[in-house]
Amino acid sequence: MIELKNISKSFNGKQILHGIDVVYEKGKTNLIIGASGSGKSVLTKCTVGLIEPDEGQVLYNGKNFTAMKLDDRKEVRKKIGMLFQGGALFDSLSVEENIKFPLRMHASMTEKEMQDRVNFCLGRVNMSGINDRFPAEISGGMQKRVGIARAISLGPSYLFCDEPNSGLDPGTSILIDNLIKELTEEFQITTVVVTHDMNSVMEIGDHVIFIHKGHKHWEGTKDTILKTTNKELSDLVFASDLMKKVRKLS
Amino acid sequence: MKILQNIGEYFILMGRTFSQPTKASLIRKQISFELNSLGLGSMGIITIISAFMGAVITLQTASNIDSALIPDYTVGFTARQSMILEFSTTIIALILAGKVGSNIASEIGMMRVTEQIDALEIMGVNSASYLIVPKILAAVIINPFLAIWSMFIGISGGYLVAEFSGVVTTDAFIEGVQLDFKMFSIYYALIKTAVFAFIITSIPAYYGYNVKGGALEVGVASTKGVVTSSIVILIANYVITQLLLI
Ligand SMILES: Nc1ncnc2c1ncn2[C@@H]1O[C@H](COP(=O)(O)OP(=O)(O)OP(=O)(O)O)[C@@H](O)[C@H]1O
Numbered sequence: 001m002i003e004l005k006n007i008s009k010s011f012n013g014k015q016i017l018h019g020i021d022v023v024y025e026k027g028k029t030n031l032i033i034g035a036s037g038s039g040k041s042v043l044t045k046c047t048v049g050l051i052e053p054d055e056g057q058v059l060y061n062g063k064n065f066t067a068m069k070l071d072d073r074k075e076v077r078k079k080i081g082m083l084f085q086g087g088a089l090f091d092s093l094s095v096e097e098n099i100k101f102p103l104r105m106h107a108s109m110t111e112k113e114m115q116d117r118v119n120f121c122l123g124r125v126n127m128s129g130i131n132d133r134f135p136a137e138i139s140g141g142m143q144k145r146v147g148i149a150r151a152i153s154l155g156p157s158y159l160f161c162d163e164p165n166s167g168l169d170p171g172t173s174i175l176i177d178n179l180i181k182e183l184t185e186e187f188q189i190t191t192v193v194v195t196h197d198m199n200s201v202m203e204i205g206d207h208v209i210f211i212h213k214g215h216k217h218w219e220g221t222k223d224t225i226l227k228t229t230n231k232e233l234s235d236l237v238f239a240s241d242l243m244k245k246v247r248k249l250s
Numbered sequence: 251m252k253i254l255q256n257i258g259e260y261f262i263l264m265g266r267t268f269s270q271p272t273k274a275s276l277i278r279k280q281i282s283f284e285l286n287s288l289g290l291g292s293m294g295i296i297t298i299i300s301a302f303m304g305a306v307i308t309l310q311t312a313s314n315i316d317s318a319l320i321p322d323y324t325v326g327f328t329a330r331q332s333m334i335l336e337f338s339t340t341i342i343a344l345i346l347a348g349k350v351g352s353n354i355a356s357e358i359g360m361m362r363v364t365e366q367i368d369a370l371e372i373m374g375v376n377s378a379s380y381l382i383v384p385k386i387l388a389a390v391i392i393n394p395f396l397a398i399w400s401m402f403i404g405i406s407g408g409y410l411v412a413e414f415s416g417v418v419t420t421d422a423f424i425e426g427v428q429l430d431f432k433m434f435s436i437y438y439a440l441i442k443t444a445v446f447a448f449i450i451t452s453i454p455a456y457y458g459y460n461v462k463g464g465a466l467e468v469g470v471a472s473t474k475g476v477v478t479s480s481i482v483i484l485i486a487n488y489v490i491t492q493l494l495l496i
């Protein structure tokens with residue numbers, strides 16, 4: 001479980017996050033939605049400590065992460081898997097070495113065990129057989145999927161995915177959503193997913209928070225979101241004709 | 251003020267770089283990679299430049315000596331001293347600052363803007379140490395060898411000029427090269443080279459590591475890294491020379 005208490009952050013005098021409180025439960029997929037530039041990525045980076053919040057605290061299983069020293073933070077971070085918005089694969093390493101990297105750092109595995117783990121993770125994201133390619137040689141969507149494979153290679157307790165299905169075709173997108181949900185439930189992971197994809201919201205939104213101009217503007221589930229009366233949330237969710245039809249049907 | 255801030259940030263980064271070492275097995279692989287790319291990768295340019303500089307110094311010295319009072323061996327002597335004391339150390343360092351420095355700043359800067367450095371941090375890796383230590387160590391180890399190579403090639407270039415242009419006899423040239431040779435000048439050159447190696451890797455690394463923004467800022471960081479390390483090399487050259495030779 002992760003708890004955010006009153007998280008605020010400004011850059012160059014401009015306030016991006018305004019006192020955000022939220023609880024991410026274990027074994028659930030927690031979704032962050034919001035318009036582009038609303039502060040979703042900044043909130044996620046504050047949660048994992050890549051950006052220091054100006055105010056507020058982040059608690060991992062009740063322990064105050066924000067106040068921890070670097071060494072203690074490292075211990076928490078070993079249990080975090082993260083997919084970055086741009087993939088953030090290491091350019092100079094092959095796909096296989098990218099996925100092996102966290103294993104080399106923290107696991108005491110033999111080469112054979114690591115190899116098996118790499119193949120297993122690549123299989124889970126439907127990317128078997130691209131072990132020897134380099135990030136520059138695969139498409140953006142493939143990079144995303146390798147990024148997910150890397151994020152889950154150590155078997156994380158906390159999984160953060162910043163737009164896991166942007167740049168993916170609908171079929172692959174659903175595959176990734178299902179993978180995230182399966183892993184979350186199977187291994188009781190605390191999962192946080194930033195997304196723009198309403199399809200994902202409907203598929204895996206156990207818990208959804210809506211960020212609007214740096215405020216937590218709404219909180220609910222995939223079931224309550226269709227009935228929302230919140231103006232800004234409706235504008236975001238029902239922007240497309242398809243979603244308008246879905247609302248009518250429900 | 252900006253300068254003071256940069257200096258402060260630079261030393262903080264160096265503190266972080268050398269405080270928490272990364273797993274040895276990971277670093278070792280990186281070092282051998284960097285030894286290859288920094289060392290072998292620079293051999294070509296150093297060979298060409300050193301050969302021509304040795305040749306030109308020989309020609310220049312020979313053609314500027316008119317007086318019969320100045321012995322012929324002065325040409326070889328001058329070529330040797332120029333190569334060992336300044337050319338193979340300072341000038342080569344300035345050239346490598348351009349080549350290696352821009353490379354390091356843009357590589358690390360690109361990793362910063364594409365969130366690869368964040369990814370390292372999330373994995374519990376001290377990104378500063380993992381990225382910067384192998385580059386600094388590799389350069390400090392390999393550059394003294396490059397300097398020796400440059401001295402050898404430069405003096406050989408001078409010898410070939412003596413052989414083929416006839417501005418001075420090869421016997422006189424060799425006599426000059428051997429004249430009054432002090433081993434200390436080699437030590438002085440190698441110490442300088444090691445210090446310069448630290449400068450041309452760590453300063454561009456600092457600029458790359460602190461990039462904010464995108465590809466444009468990476469370019470700016472690369473330029474700043476090269477310019478700053480070149481200036482620092484010249485200052486360090488003065489200071490070291492004052493300390494060691496005077
Ligand atoms: N390091 C930073 N320095 C200054 N401003 C920043 C920084 N990071 C983000 N911002 C600003 O914070 C705001 C929110 O950015 P953020 O990346 O969180 O948006 P987002 O909700 O993730 O958008 P998107 O859906 O497009 O990814 C933006 O206005 C951005 O310019």
Ligand SMILES: [Mg+2]
Nearest residue numbers: 040041085162
């Ligand atoms: Mg974002």
